[in-house]
Amino acid sequence: MNINSTIISGSQAINDIRYLLTSCQHVLFVTDRNIVQQPGVQALLNQVKACVPAITLIDNVPPEPSQHDVARILEALPNARTELVIGVGGGSVLDVAKLLCLLCVGDDAVSLDTLLAGEKPTRRTASLLIPTTAGTGSEATPNAILAIPEKATKVGIITPVMLPDYVALVPELTTSMPSHIAASTGIDALCHLIECFTATIANPVGDNYALIGLKKLFANIELSIREPENLEARLNMLWASYYGGAAIAHAGTHLVHAMSYPLGGKYHIPHGVANAILLAPCMRFVRPAAEAKFAQAYDLLPDANLSLSVTEKSHALVTYFTDLVQRLALPSSLQQLGIEKTHLPDLVEGALQVQRLMKNVPATVKADDVRDIYLTLF
Known part of the structure; x- marks a missing residue:
């Protein structure tokens, strides 16, 4: 499997992402309620807001998300075309961001149900993944893991199409981890x-x-x-x-x-x-x-x-x-x-x-x- 993401890494690397935003009219920013409060993430969010005319903030990704959680997030999204999905957080956030890259590409996007049934997507929105924990490696995998409460287990949606365009490894965003x-x-x-x-x-x-x-x-x-x-x-x-x-x-x-x-x-x-x-x-x-x-x-x-x-x-x-x-x-x-x-x-x-x-x-x-x-x- 060819991983061809562009990787930006190092302290203050977050300041190097402006060039990704210049052609974007609408960005989907995915995180959770704890992460979004961090000063470094707020600074990143302000940077995106300063460069992009429209931004949709999703800050309610739960830990260990289920397919129902993703469905609820989808229902709340505007119909506006998204040029870039930015995921900032741990593995749960990054997995949801990767799924949204597949589910928000327009009228002919795959559905969550068909993904769970094994359909293989061919298109996605561009993505930038920024891990705030050093553990899941979701930014380098073709996997998104969802809990399935009805079956009391988890399943993996796996497709190389989910591999991100850009990854930023920024150590200062991990220092507030308990x-x-x-x-x-x-x-x-x-x-x-x-x-x-x-x-x-x-x-x-x-x-x-x-x-x-x-x-x-x-x-x-x-x-x-x-x-x-x-x-x-x-x-x-x-x-x-x-x-x-x-x-x-x-x-x-x-x-x-x-x-x-x-x-x-x-x-x-x-x-x-x-x-x-x-x-x-x-x-x-x-x-x-x-x-x-x-x-x-x-x-x-x-x-x-x-x-x-x-x-x-x-x-x-x-x-x-x-x-x-x-x-x-x-x-x-x-x-x-x-x-x-x-x-x-x-x-x-x-x-x-x-x-x-x-x-x-x-x-x-x-x-x-x-x-x-x-x-x-x-």
Whole structure:
């Protein structure tokens, strides 16, 4: 999959986007109520208003949006032609912005229902995506994830047509993230990188993205949280997240994400938190089938012991995952999140239904395996 987005990155990079606005008569600006209040986002919004005759502001994108949320946003939009969609926020905002690029191209646009049914669009409005969290990598993926409450799960709408024209990686827009959000989104990026690197559909292009991203993430995830104003560390995390998204575009995630979907879709557990809880136990299950790649990833840790054997390195990587989640003070049990053992049948069934991801697991996964992994979290 060819990712040909133009990337603008670095501190104050937001000042370099004026040239994108010169020919626009109407811009759709997509964000959420928390993000829109940030001074940096207000400055960006004012910059757009100064350059563009008409702007429609959507600032009510909810976390973990459903198809009903997107439908409500569409109903409230004016009929005016939009030349550019700007998405500023976390993964939920960026996913909705990508969908709106497909749904707001004129009378012959695809509908949300047909997208969910698998229709492949051919046109979209131009887009600029600006992540304010370093986690989802949505700005580099052809995916938009929606919760489907009726089925108590999530689905991915996937088409390369959604890949953005422009991406801005601006570290100062991430400095106001609360530490627990920075931690959980950082673990989400880690899951993308290690899952894509070990997936059955892994390939040299995706592996290259994953290895670069893992090196940046290992060196910066804890530093960026300890020192939120460290713009170099924050920018490196944005790049790690971007590389995670690019790895998804060329390979795909697997067990962690498949098992996190029912936690988010039915029980509304934040995606990064669900992934953090599942990371170590899922990787422990996968490890025997991916020893060599686990060892290769382990070698990228700043304090890696390169004298260990391949098997020892693979075990050490799983230990690192366990310890990292603990050091970041993220939840380590499902009971902390209000999930009880009585919910196990629903969780197992929901995870096994995500065959798009389960088929990427580099080991045979049975229902009992999924159940046993969930059980380790009580």
